[in-house]
Amino acid sequence: MPSQLQSRLAPHPHEAVLDPPAIVLEGVTRAYRERGGGAVRALQEVSLHAANGELLAVVGPSGCGKTTLLELICGLQAPDSGTLSSAAAVLMPQRDLLLPWLSAVENAALAPRISGLTRGQARRHAEGLFAELGLHGFEDSRPGELSGGMRQRVAFLRTLLSGKPVLCLDEPFGALDAITRAEMQAWLAQALAREPRTVVLVTHDVEEAVLLADRLVVLSARPGRVVGELDVRLPRPRVRTDAGVVGLRERALALLHDGARGAGTGVGAGAGE
Amino acid sequence: MSRRLPASPPAQRRRGLPRRLAAVLPPALLVLALLGIWELYVDAGSASSFVLPAPHSIASALWNNAGFLAANLAPTAEEVVLGIALALALGFALAVAVHFSPVLRRAVYPLAIGSQAVPIAVIAPLLVFWWGFGVFPKLVVIVLICFFPVLVTTVDGLAAVDPDQLKLLRTLGASRWQAFRLAELPAALPAALSGARIALAVGVIGAYIAESQTATTAVHAGLGHEINADLTALQTPRAYAAAVVLFAFAIVCFNALALAEHRLAPWARQPRGDTR
Numbered sequence: 001m002p003s004q005l006q007s008r009l010a011p012h013p014h015e016a017v018l019d020p021p022a023i024v025l026e027g028v029t030r031a032y033r034e035r036g037g038g039a040v041r042a043l044q045e046v047s048l049h050a051a052n053g054e055l056l057a058v059v060g061p062s063g064c065g066k067t068t069l070l071e072l073i074c075g076l077q078a079p080d081s082g083t084l085s086s087a088a089a090v091l092m093p094q095r096d097l098l099l100p101w102l103s104a105v106e107n108a109a110l111a112p113r114i115s116g117l118t119r120g121q122a123r124r125h126a127e128g129l130f131a132e133l134g135l136h137g138f139e140d141s142r143p144g145e146l147s148g149g150m151r152q153r154v155a156f157l158r159t160l161l162s163g164k165p166v167l168c169l170d171e172p173f174g175a176l177d178a179i180t181r182a183e184m185q186a187w188l189a190q191a192l193a194r195e196p197r198t199v200v201l202v203t204h205d206v207e208e209a210v211l212l213a214d215r216l217v218v219l220s221a222r223p224g225r226v227v228g229e230l231d232v233r234l235p236r237p238r239v240r241t242d243a244g245v246v247g248l249r250e251r252a253l254a255l256l257h258d259g260a261r262g263a264g265t266g267v268g269a270g271a272g273e
Numbered sequence: 274m275s276r277r278l279p280a281s282p283p284a285q286r287r288r289g290l291p292r293r294l295a296a297v298l299p300p301a302l303l304v305l306a307l308l309g310i311w312e313l314y315v316d317a318g319s320a321s322s323f324v325l326p327a328p329h330s331i332a333s334a335l336w337n338n339a340g341f342l343a344a345n346l347a348p349t350a351e352e353v354v355l356g357i358a359l360a361l362a363l364g365f366a367l368a369v370a371v372h373f374s375p376v377l378r379r380a381v382y383p384l385a386i387g388s389q390a391v392p393i394a395v396i397a398p399l400l401v402f403w404w405g406f407g408v409f410p411k412l413v414v415i416v417l418i419c420f421f422p423v424l425v426t427t428v429d430g431l432a433a434v435d436p437d438q439l440k441l442l443r444t445l446g447a448s449r450w451q452a453f454r455l456a457e458l459p460a461a462l463p464a465a466l467s468g469a470r471i472a473l474a475v476g477v478i479g480a481y482i483a484e485s486q487t488a489t490t491a492v493h494a495g496l497g498h499e500i501n502a503d504l505t506a507l508q509t510p511r512a513y514a515a516a517v518v519l520f521a522f523a524i525v526c527f528n529a530l531a532l533a534e535h536r537l538a539p540w541a542r543q544p545r546g547d548t549r
Contacts, residue, residue, distance in 0.1 A: 071440075074444045075444075076440055076443065076444065089444070090444045090445060091440065091441060091444040093437050093440070093441055095437065097435065097437060097438050097441050099438075099455065099456060099459070100540040101459040101538070101540045110442075110445055110447075110455070111445045111446060114442070114445055114446050114447045114451055114455075115446060142540060144540065158445070162444075162445050162446070
């Protein structure tokens with residue numbers, strides 16, 4: 001898997017000049033009109049990019065416009081100002097949003113079915129990955145019969161099977177208990193190793209970001225601004241007790257605190273030991 | 274989220290016959306008690322048997338007129354079943370149209386609500402004038418009464434689909450029509466069937482009104498007709514017997530619809546896993 005090797009081993013993913021970045025945002029601002037008439041700024045002058053095959057984690061406090069950012073990348077909203085370009089992106093929302101009237105495998109195979117394949121063809125499309133990614137035997141279960149972790153796996157497969165090069169994951173494990181979440185993080189790392197994609201992972205869990213990402217972008221409280229960037233050049237698989245992981249986690253947390261206070265504006269590019 | 278003890282409540286642990294008995298016994302006892310009070314009330318001479326026949330005389334009227342009542346049930350049942358089916362189709366179609374078009378919503382909703390306020394007696398002569406003495410004008414009356422609950426519940430069912438769900442389908446490449454077919458249509462199905470159950474409850478009375486308001490030339494004109502004729506002829510026990518038949522018919526239809534809902538929308542009754 002050359003693209004994956006490249007992204008995992010390149011010293012600086014954004015230094016790969018030959019490969020145009022999958023996502024580029026330049027000075028993107030986006031505001032909402034509230035019912036009262038006032039405008040709420042969700043994002044202010046956000047500039048960031050993600051290289052092909054890179055896993056970019058976006059960390060920030062609640063309400064910092066992270067979901068807005070993903071919807072912009074997916075083309076569900078347009079920026080008020082600034083420019084944005086992205087390869088075709090697909091959203092994995094916070095809640096799994098599996099359709100209760102479809103089986104697990106039919107839910108995963110939604111995109112192939114939407115693209116015009118028959119039910120049977122779409123199903124065959126999904127079945128291979130089901131077995132590979134630890135969902136064997138649950139093909140015909142209804143979402144209501146699956147555990148929270150299993151539902152997220154199905155939701156992730158649905159995202160993967162869209163065939164789009166960019167995956168936007170919106171706090172995919174936010175609703176899970178700690179043990180299931182740890183399992184799912186390991187599972188996601190493994191799934192992406194098999195099926196490499198460009199990923200934007202939005203999370204408020206700094207540790208999750210450090211464990212999974214190639215690079216971290218830290219956003220401030222609303223309106224979301226980029227308060228810092230960290231490169232995570234640590235070998236995989238990562239363990240949460242490793243000194244490198246712990247150190248980066250603390251640095252990211254410090255940036256997050258600065259951002260929450262509205263103080264930090266400097267873009268600190270740092271690297272793990 | 275509150276954690277429950279793993280032990281299931283006793284009602285769920287019962288199996289087979291005892292469980293069935295537990296389901297049937299309370300309503301049966303209640304009905305028996307009410308019948309007992311009724312019988313005593315009439316036997317005490319409180320009301321003339323022309324006004325209120327005793328349960329035993331209704332029972333004997335039922336027994337003696339079984340064939341006659343069954344022959345009159347047939348046209349009424351036909352009206353109710355066809356009427357509900359048409360009301361379901363019309364209510365659902367209108368709901369989909371209203372869901373897609375705000376303009377139609379503004380145009381159709383006031384009319385639909387207003388239609389429920391029009392006394393059938395006002396339009397019955399017109400219906401007969403247009404369509405005569407057959408089953409059709411009666412179906413029109415039933416549909417007019419029954420489409421409304423289906424319309425309202427289906428519109429709500431269609432609107433209840435999570436907007437995030439539609440966003441997700443859009444990023445997966447779904448067209449508006451595909452999103453409707455994959456997400457909104459199945460979500461609206463249980464709602465429409467709930468509407469149909471409400472429609473059924475008023476549909477049987479609707480059939481009575483339809484038969485009362487529009488004349489029929491058939492030999493067996495239906496239970497509604499028959500009830501009116503018997504009341505005029507002071508054959509009160511047989512009118513009550515006919516009402517008992519309608520009562521039982523409504524319950525049978527209601528259960529049939531619940532069964533259909535179970536088959537058509539099994540997910541609607543399954544435990545949801547969101548909170549696990």
